[in-house]
Amino acid sequence: MIDPRTSVIKKRFSKVKRVIAVTGWKGGIGKSVTASMLSLILAQKGKACGLLDLDFTGASDCIILGAKDIFPEEKNGIVPPEINGIKFMSIYFFSDGKAVPLRGNNITDAIIEMLAITQWGKLDYLIIDMPPGINDTALDVVRLIDRTEILALTIPSIIAKDVLERSLELYKRLKVPIVGIIKNNLVHSKGMGLEGIPYDDKLETALGCPDKLLKTKFAISLEKIISGLLK
Amino acid sequence: MHEWALADSVITSAVDYAKKEKLKKISLVNIAFGELQNVDKEIFLFAIEELIKTSNKVISSSKFKISDELAKFKCKVCSTEFTIKQVKKTEEEAEYIHFIPEMAHTYLKCPKCKSPDFDIIAGRGVLIKSIKGDK
Numbered sequence: 211m212i213d214p215r216t217s218v219i220k221k222r223f224s225k226v227k228r229v230i231a232v233t234g235w236k237g238g239i240g241k242s243v244t245a246s247m248l249s250l251i252l253a254q255k256g257k258a259c260g261l262l263d264l265d266f267t268g269a270s271d272c273i274i275l276g277a278k279d280i281f282p283e284e285k286n287g288i289v290p291p292e293i294n295g296i297k298f299m300s301i302y303f304f305s306d307g308k309a310v311p312l313r314g315n316n317i318t319d320a321i322i323e324m325l326a327i328t329q330w331g332k333l334d335y336l337i338i339d340m341p342p343g344i345n346d347t348a349l350d351v352v353r354l355i356d357r358t359e360i361l362a363l364t365i366p367s368i369i370a371k372d373v374l375e376r377s378l379e380l381y382k383r384l385k386v387p388i389v390g391i392i393k394n395n396l397v398h399s400k401g402m403g404l405e406g407i408p409y410d411d412k413l414e415t416a417l418g419c420p421d422k423l424l425k426t427k428f429a430i431s432l433e434k435i436i437s438g439l440l441k
Numbered sequence: 442m443h444e445w446a447l448a449d450s451v452i453t454s455a456v457d458y459a460k461k462e463k464l465k466k467i468s469l470v471n472i473a474f475g476e477l478q479n480v481d482k483e484i485f486l487f488a489i490e491e492l493i494k495t496s497n498k499v500i501s502s503s504k505f506k507i508s509d510e511l512a513k514f515k516c517k518v519c520s521t522e523f524t525i526k527q528v529k530k531t532e533e534e535a536e537y538i539h540f541i542p543e544m545a546h547t548y549l550k551c552p553k554c555k556s557p558d559f560d561i562i563a564g565r566g567v568l569i570k571s572i573k574g575d576k
Contacts, residue, residue, distance in 0.1 A: 212569040214454035287446030304537040308547050320543040327446040
């Protein structure tokens with residue numbers, strides 16, 4: 211038996227210049243907000259940008275972008291709908307607001323299916339919102355998309371720092387390039403040598419409104435950071 | 442249509458196989474359609490017909506045989522084995538499962554213990570069973 215789907219994944223990414231996986235190794239540290247905001251900023255700068263939410267159990271980019279009433283179009287596969295100039299794909303479109311309880315093999319199969327049938331077309335950047343940790347999704351993305359680069363997110367915590375160091379070591383071993391490490395939720399101006407985003411108490415009220423999101427302190431800080439990282 | 446992407450994957454995969462096995466010509470591709478994904482055979486075959494016109498010549502005269510594979514599930518909680526006929530789903534839910542068969546875990550549950558924690562043990566989606574050709 212041959213699974214034919216993996217053979218076309220390379221073709222689906224043939225016109226995608228860069229693939230940036232926004233990842234972090236703890237839950238709730240701002241990966242989805244960072245991935246969504248990064249996509250909004252790049253689209254605003256005129257870049258052709260896609261956003262793929264692979265955090266199946268906690269898919270939330272739809273909520274962040276206010277993209278609940280859109281659905282992919284069927285055309286030689288599925289074409290991601292656009293929101294604020296971003297081509298956006300998420301399992302949320304198919305789950306009808308319900309939980310998606312998937313085990314390891316199911317996660318791999320769902321990722322392969324999405325990568326095989328999604329027609330991204332020409333993109334300068336595809337941003338992938340990853341679930342926390344180095345798990346099935348992380349290993350599958352690295353295995354299936356050969357150009358994946360990592361943008362790592364962490365928070366000011368000894369626990370997060372320790373996990374970050376172990377995970378970075380593993381990515382180095384897997385020969386996956388690290389674009390940068392961003393420290394989120396800084397309450398002090400010093401970020402232990404890392405690029406930092408200060409805590410933004412207005413962020414919550416901007417969720418669901420891309421125009422408001424782009425005006426937050428979070429967006430302004432992230433824009434400064436990525437202009438240095440994504441050259 | 443979503444079937445086009447799957448047809449594209451079958452052709453690409455068969456051509457890759459031919460290169461690997463040094464086949465000069467593919468004569469037959471045996472495909473299994475899993476009941477769960479419910480792929481439209483007519484659209485799929487039409488897509489194949491159109492796509493091979495612009496594909497590698499190694500596959501241009503190949504025949505494509507499709508056989509159906511019944512979907513079977515096994516509950517991880519109570520070990521009950523069940524079929525798709527034993528579970529209920531709406532038309533919309535079936536459409537979502539058609540796009541991504543793993544959505545079965547969102548919409549289907551074990552008929553005995555109602556758990557969504559089951560294995561899809563057969564009939565998930567599109568698979569190539571065998572490829573025949575001349576060296």
